[in-house]
Amino acid sequence: MAAPERQPNPPSDPSEAFRAYIAQQGLRGTRQRMAVYEAARQLTGHYTADELLRRARDIERSVSRATVYRTLPLLVGCGSVREIDVGRDHTYYLTENGGPAFRAQLVCERCDRIVEVDAPFMEWYGKAVAAKHGMRPVSQRLQVSAVCSDCQRRAAS
Ligand SMILES: [Zn+2]
CATH class of the missing domain: 1.10.10.10 (Winged helix-like DNA-binding domain superfamily/Winged helix DNA-binding domain)
Structure with a gap:
């Protein structure tokens, strides 16, 4: 057995x-x-x-x-x-x-709807920019203010 x-x-x-x-x-x-x-x-x-x-x-x-x-x-x-x-x-x-560490947010200015997007380019960008100044990146954030499609539709009607 x-x-x-x-x-x-x-x-x-x-x-x-x-x-x-x-x-x-x-x-x-x-x-x-x-x-x-x-x-x-x-x-x-x-x-x-x-x-x-x-x-x-x-x-x-x-x-x-x-x-x-x-x-x-x-x-x-x-x-x-x-x-x-x-x-x-x-x-x-x-x-x-446990998702990717580098993410950006799109935030609707009107209703606070938040969309998370993966932003692997940020890791590269942060490292490249920091290295230029002899610094080591610890964290970074990117936030885009936007108007979501629902709010755009509400504004149009
Ligand atoms: Zn909205």
Whole structure:
């Protein structure tokens, strides 16, 4: 009888990386913090802190607004979530899914619709421009203000 095939190691639980990160900050993975983490994992597309709060409360009723606001920088710090400032009074967030690091955003000026586009040329551009000045690029962003097709149609009618 053949020996059972060895199972490859299961992928490590991504929440462990978050727990390890907050432990480094001297914080515990409380039910509330982990609910905010889980809510961010569930949300697709761009969301606000309030939308994250609503989703987190579906998971754990005791999550407070303050917990969400204190947990967001931790999610950003450990690389789970990206902060997207579109120059409004509220910030948008996007949960990272391991896609390409260099992305640009098209932001509709009228309705705040945000479209993420892969921008591999940015990596090349950033490196080339920085090298010229003897600098090493750390991050870069490209944001294009635009008017989406729905808003164009609304304006035309
Ligand atoms: Zn629009």
